[in-house]
Amino acid sequence: MLFERRAYTLRPGSEDAFWQLQRKFSVPAKVRPLLERNIGFFAVTAGPAELIVHLYRWDDYNDSKRRLAAIATPDRTDYFVAARALLLRQETSYLDLAPIAALNPCWGDGRDWLPNEPLFANSGEATALAVSESVLDFVPGGLVGYWEGYRRLDSKTMDIVRAGLIGVFVVTTGLLHRVIHYHRHHSLSEADDHRRMLAKDPAWNAFSDSYRPAVIDSYCSYLRPSPVPWMRPFRAD
Secondary structure, three states, X not given: OEEEEEEEEEOOOOHHHHHHHHHHHOOHHHHHHHHOOEEEEEEEEEOOOOEXXXXXXXXXXXXXXXXXXXXXXXXXXXXXXXHHOOEEEEEEEEEEEOOOHXXXXXXXXOEEOOOOOOOOOOOOOHHHOEEEEEEEEEOOOXXXXXXXXXXXXXXXXXXXXXXXXEEEEEEEEOOOOEEEEEEEEOOHHHHHHHHHHHHOOHHHHHHHHHHHHHEEEEEEEEEEEOOOHHHOOXXXX
């Protein structure tokens, strides 16, 4: 399987217009090939402004090309013209799963979650969810020690890490030596509580100290699911 992160930077003040276009043109009957592999459409609520993030789980690269081509039909020309007028930038990265099974509760090691399959019982109201996107950029070669440090974490600390964990990914096409963590939370305050729990954990702090010299950049954004119901599949039904 192959994962993809797409990010669209909108013109300031264009987010409502973008979602209105989705409601009008991206109805399930028109974009089903994408919805069948879409992990979620999100808007950034804390982080880079005016940013829309898409996450996909493809069978492989050819699957991604085939499904994207299937929605680029002549009857959707008006959508593409209108949507592109709202955009300042588009970018994409392909991702692989982290090489540690415990960091990927949904995929790998015999697991393969797909949209419309129930997942994450008691996730709460979909529109209230906060998804944290934590990014670490390493110097070339820095990931080796990072993964080894993860493997040495005790079970108590790993239980904190895995609370609400969607998955941990490494960029394979795009900016290399980058790791992205995704967690789901009932609210922004719960997301902050999770970060504070890790910050107070001695084993986590020792782990962070061990890999920090190899980090060249880091940031965390908070995402909210799309306001369009059929574009937020990553939730329990």
